[in-house]
Amino acid sequence: MRIDINQKKISIGDKYMIFINRQSEYSASSELFRLLSVINLFKNDSPEARLTIHKRWSFFKPKYDIGFRDGKKLEFRALSFWKMHYQCQCGPDIYNIYGHRGRKHSVYKNDTQVAWWDKEVVSWFDGDNYTIMADGDSNTELIIAFCLIMDNHKSDRHDGNAVSIDIGNIGGQVKKFDPDFLQKVPG
Numbered sequence: 001m002r003i004d005i006n007q008k009k010i011s012i013g014d015k016y017m018i019f020i021n022r023q024s025e026y027s028a029s030s031e032l033f034r035l036l037s038v039i040n041l042f043k044n045d046s047p048e049a050r051l052t053i054h055k056r057w058s059f060f061k062p063k064y065d066i067g068f069r070d071g072k073k074l075e076f077r078a079l080s081f082w083k084m085h086y087q088c089q090c091g092p093d094i095y096n097i098y099g100h101r102g103r104k105h106s107v108y109k110n111d112t113q114v115a116w117w118d119k120e121v122v123s124w125f126d127g128d129n130y131t132i133m134a135d136g137d138s139n140t141e142l143i144i145a146f147c148l149i150m151d152n153h154k155s156d157r158h159d160g161n162a163v164s165i166d167i168g169n170i171g172g173q174v175k176k177f178d179p180d181f182l183q184k185v186p187g
Contacts, residue, residue, distance in 0.1 A: 002022070005151075038055070051069070061077070114135045117132040118131055130151070
């Protein structure tokens with residue numbers, strides 16, 4: 001499955017258009033006038049948020065909570081900020097998110113890779129663009145939430161700039177990117 005996330009930066013927030021296999025299915029937006037970011041994910045056919053991402057106060061390591069409509073809450077935390085290793089537990093499943101050299105991130109569920117994404121090098125006017133490749137059986141909304149969290153955490157707020165260039169990570173990494181995962185994901 002292919003998921004495309006296209007960001008549009010507005011003066012005091014962000015909006016995202018999200019496509020599943022090139023069909024518009026979701027949108028997300030940050031709430032205005034918040035000290036710490038709050039991002040809501042919506043299915044296009046419903047005005048009710050499917051999930052809400054809350055940024056938590058932290059010094060260096062990013063902390064976010066993911067809240068669902070049914071009251072369930074997940075914690076997204078950094079295990080190693082410098083080597084870009086993050087974790088989120090969803091029931092018995094443990095998701096590890098690894099940043100790699102460049103602009104790629106991989107998502108592992110219980111030590112099995114289920115998705116990865118790449119960020120465009122150049123952003124023109126509007127905002128960042130991500131392409132996610134995911135296993136068709138993966139939790140689509142949770143994978144989208146992980147990408148939105150990383151975008152929010154890494155956001156450099158290039159408001160007013162016509163062009164932004166992101167060279168990506170040149171530092172350490174816990175796990176190398178697995179290029180063979182591309183062969184395992186159905187088109």
